[in-house]
Amino acid sequence: MTPGSNDPPDGGNWARELDELHSREALAENMGGDEKVRRQHDRGKLDVRRRIDLLLDAGSFHEIGKIAGTPTYDDEGNLVDLRASNFVFGRGRIDDRTVVVAADDFTVRGGAADASIITKQIAAEQMALELRLPLVRLIDGTGGGGSVKTLDSDPKKQSENSAGSYGRGARTYVPANPGWEHVVANLATVPVVALCLGPVAGLGAARAVSSHYSVMVKGLSQLFVAGPPVVNRLGLEEVDKESLGGSRIHTRNGAVDAEVGSEEEAFEHACRFLSYLPSSIHELPGRGPVTDDPERTDDSLLDVVPRDRRHVYRMRDIVESVFDQGSFFEIGARFGRSAITGLARLDGWPVAVLAGDPYHYGGGWTADASQKVVRFVDLAETFHLPVVHLVDNPGFVIGSEAERAATIRHGSRALAAVYQATVPWCSILVRKAFGVAGAAHSPAHRFQYRYAWPSGDWGSLPVEGG
Numbered sequence: 001m002t003p004g005s006n007d008p009p010d011g012g013n014w015a016r017e018l019d020e021l022h023s024r025e026a027l028a029e030n031m032g033g034d035e036k037v038r039r040q041h042d043r044g045k046l047d048v049r050r051r052i053d054l055l056l057d058a059g060s061f062h063e064i065g066k067i068a069g070t071p072t073y074d075d076e077g078n079l080v081d082l083r084a085s086n087f088v089f090g091r092g093r094i095d096d097r098t099v100v101v102a103a104d105d106f107t108v109r110g111g112a113a114d115a116s117i118i119t120k121q122i123a124a125e126q127m128a129l130e131l132r133l134p135l136v137r138l139i140d141g142t143g144g145g146g147s148v149k150t151l152d153s154d155p156k157k158q159s160e161n162s163a164g165s166y167g168r169g170a171r172t173y174v175p176a177n178p179g180w181e182h183v184v185a186n187l188a189t190v191p192v193v194a195l196c197l198g199p200v201a202g203l204g205a206a207r208a209v210s211s212h213y214s215v216m217v218k219g220l221s222q223l224f225v226a227g228p229p230v231v232n233r234l235g236l237e238e239v240d241k242e243s244l245g246g247s248r249i250h251t252r253n254g255a256v257d258a259e260v261g262s263e264e265e266a267f268e269h270a271c272r273f274l275s276y277l278p279s280s281i282h283e284l285p286g287r288g289p290v291t292d293d294p295e296r297t298d299d300s301l302l303d304v305v306p307r308d309r310r311h312v313y314r315m316r317d318i319v320e321s322v323f324d325q326g327s328f329f330e331i332g333a334r335f336g337r338s339a340i341t342g343l344a345r346l347d348g349w350p351v352a353v354l355a356g357d358p359y360h361y362g363g364g365w366t367a368d369a370s371q372k373v374v375r376f377v378d379l380a381e382t383f384h385l386p387v388v389h390l391v392d393n394p395g396f397v398i399g400s401e402a403e404r405a406a407t408i409r410h411g412s413r414a415l416a417a418v419y420q421a422t423v424p425w426c427s428i429l430v431r432k433a434f435g436v437a438g439a440a441h442s443p444a445h446r447f448q449y450r451y452a453w454p455s456g457d458w459g460s461l462p463v464e465g466g
Helices: 015-028 034-042 048-055 117-131 155-160 180-187 203-209 228-233 241-245 263-275 315-322 367-382 400-404 407-420 435-441
Strands: 062-064 069-073 079-084 087-094 097-104 135-141 192-201 213-217 222-224 258-260 339-346 349-356 387-393 425-434 449-452 457-459
Touching: 015 069, 015 079, 048 087, 048 097, 048 135, 048 263, 087 117, 087 263, 097 117, 117 135, 117 180, 135 203, 192 203, 192 263, 203 222, 213 263, 222 241, 228 241, 258 263, 315 339, 315 349, 315 387, 339 367, 349 367, 349 425, 367 407, 387 435, 400 407, 407 435, 425 435
Parallel strands: 097 135, 135 192, 192 213, 192 222, 213 258, 349 387, 387 425, 425 449, 425 457
Antiparallel strands: 062 087, 069 079, 087 097, 339 349
């Protein structure tokens, strides 16, 4: 038998090569090096490996592609250093359920792309899609096509660079997002959570908002198409990171779903969100612990809705009472505030909760609220969550500002989302249901559960407006 070209020299074993692999793995643990890791911590940020440890069940992380990076050898061909890839991914467990975690390492080139990052990002998305596993992205940096600083005009180095290494060699490329088809496919297949854990720009920002649930850390996270240096250099305006893309901005414009006070709180939100959803569209949501008596009554509901229609009330008090106590998880609380959206449980079973908030426009749907409803109903439809709608909607908001915001267009799209829904639907008319927006209380052409509290009031127009 003729020895192959890959056989070890002199008929020996593969110990040297295996030792190098183990050395690469050990060097990868250093991330960007002691100095850059220290700077990461000095900014109040956790390093990528600590983040993964805190997110996942203890000891459950199995990393993939750990040895990817740029090695340095001495004159004898011995490995002396490794600049690790700035993207860490693999599988692990959250509450004993397998997930894929994909994390940027800001200590290596600020999270911007290098020769291996794009293939690792694609592999992470493919893994979640093909194995039908929830995906959690820990985003810290651009995660994009790298920097012009990586361009190299040396012909010898150009020839050494892979033709697929975006941004390397003395060339640029027509913009494309390799692997974006997997990002899109995941939105229709598996739960995707994105945690913004630092400044997030460009493609990193696109990855953050291309998710089912996204979180920013107050004061630590910013999100923008391009950061302050670019904006200020163009003379458009003078901004800093917070004024341009802080969490206060993006949780109020609908780009991001939640604002939290710490990275640890962001991990808790991710875990809780996933607890209501199946691992993929190929499963049904699982029943959680039954912690509340389904026969429980609550006398406070007798007077929570005032008899005087001019007086408002707290819809969230009704939500907390009706569903399993402590189970309501609100999504998008600071955007489209006349509509309340979130996940909860009934006798342990996950449901999607939609409700009107009379403290904002009397519960009337604005353009923002309508967009919020579309996204939420689509989430429920994608992951087979029954919808419970606590209705208090006097109609679409009216006036010149509402017309400039194209409220009727966005509102009609919300109506379409409701009528396209095929999941079980239960509506409780708590107070008002009027006009075209009132018709969005349920997909009326289908079998549905529809109940009215004695305070229910409905029609084509309120008497005052007729």
